[in-house]
Amino acid sequence: MNMYKGIVCLLLMSSQLLFTRLEILDTDPTNVRLLSTREMRFCYISFVQINGTTYLIKQKKETCLRKIVGVVRDSITAHIAESFGIGTAHQVDVIPAGKAFPGKPSKDWPATIHSIAPGKMIKEQQSPYKKMKIQQKDGGFRLDMLGWMKKHPQLIVIIALDIFTCNHDRHRGNLFYNKATDSFCAIDMDSAYKYPLSAIAYKNFTSMLNDKKLYLDNRDVYTLMQLRKHLQFLIDNHLPKDTVMMYDYFAQKAGFVPGSKLYTDRVAAELTANRAMIVKSYEDVKKVVAVVDALIKRYQKRCIKN
Numbered sequence: 001m002n003m004y005k006g007i008v009c010l011l012l013m014s015s016q017l018l019f020t021r022l023e024i025l026d027t028d029p030t031n032v033r034l035l036s037t038r039e040m041r042f043c044y045i046s047f048v049q050i051n052g053t054t055y056l057i058k059q060k061k062e063t064c065l066r067k068i069v070g071v072v073r074d075s076i077t078a079h080i081a082e083s084f085g086i087g088t089a090h091q092v093d094v095i096p097a098g099k100a101f102p103g104k105p106s107k108d109w110p111a112t113i114h115s116i117a118p119g120k121m122i123k124e125q126q127s128p129y130k131k132m133k134i135q136q137k138d139g140g141f142r143l144d145m146l147g148w149m150k151k152h153p154q155l156i157v158i159i160a161l162d163i164f165t166c167n168h169d170r171h172r173g174n175l176f177y178n179k180a181t182d183s184f185c186a187i188d189m190d191s192a193y194k195y196p197l198s199a200i201a202y203k204n205f206t207s208m209l210n211d212k213k214l215y216l217d218n219r220d221v222y223t224l225m226q227l228r229k230h231l232q233f234l235i236d237n238h239l240p241k242d243t244v245m246m247y248d249y250f251a252q253k254a255g256f257v258p259g260s261k262l263y264t265d266r267v268a269a270e271l272t273a274n275r276a277m278i279v280k281s282y283e284d285v286k287k288v289v290a291v292v293d294a295l296i297k298r299y300q301k302r303c304i305k306n
Helices: 002-013 070-084 145-149 153-165 197-210 218-237 240-254 265-305
Strands: 032-039 043-050 053-060 092-095 111-115 175-178 183-186
Touching: 053 070, 070 092, 070 111, 070 153, 070 218, 070 240, 070 265, 092 240, 145 153, 145 218, 153 183, 153 197, 153 218, 153 265, 197 265, 218 265, 240 265
Parallel strands: none
Antiparallel strands: 032 043, 043 053, 053 111, 092 111, 175 183
8 A cells, every 4th residue: 555655646746747737737717717607417517617628517417426437537538548649539638526626516526627628529511421330339340440530640640548447438420520620629538448459459350360261452452551659559558557547646636545435335336447447458459469460470471362
């Protein structure tokens, strides 16, 4: 326990270096102007303005204790996404439980603060991606997703991110598209690390590898090469021990610590399960990279023969 506390203290001391992107929690709340608040089914959504920049505040309702750990998952996945560069996903940080903040209806519950995604939700605009389906909720990675991935290189990055973080809920309402810049921005990844999405991806890619009738064209193979590259990047840059430490940082910041009224048996079990999924999914993604590599090489050999 003392070692754990030491690690958490070290992370908290270095938080200014790790999270300079928003620096919102170092801002005096008197400088924050509440623009609007909207009550949703499971949460409150508020918009605030800080030094001329607009941010979104999201807080789960107190009746939704089962969803409260999502503040940690939303923050850790955004942190991982940021390694691809600003713009791949919105930026997210935690506003702690016990801290009063404009747009945060309950002082005693944690909330998250988000940068505003450019563009609009795909489902709200007419674009070539209006009917896109890259959600991996029901069956994991599917062969038909290659067709969408071939249309835009950023979609390959986002799908790689979803596989790596086990984010199964990538629907048309949490993916923004900016027509002016022809770019995507992923949001709302608080369902990550709950389901073994990377293990399912490994199973599905293995089935593709074993399917002797499967045909891939050159663009399919190139897209798989890009997917392999992005997954390998995530493997190289987000070791499970580091990701778990960052997860614990956000959990500590949110107020999920032993002795807190938020630290119920259910919350403790969910935190433990998420940490275990981080470790397991990392190993599964390494297997995904290996089988995708084998699939690519099989088609490269076929091309050489022909």
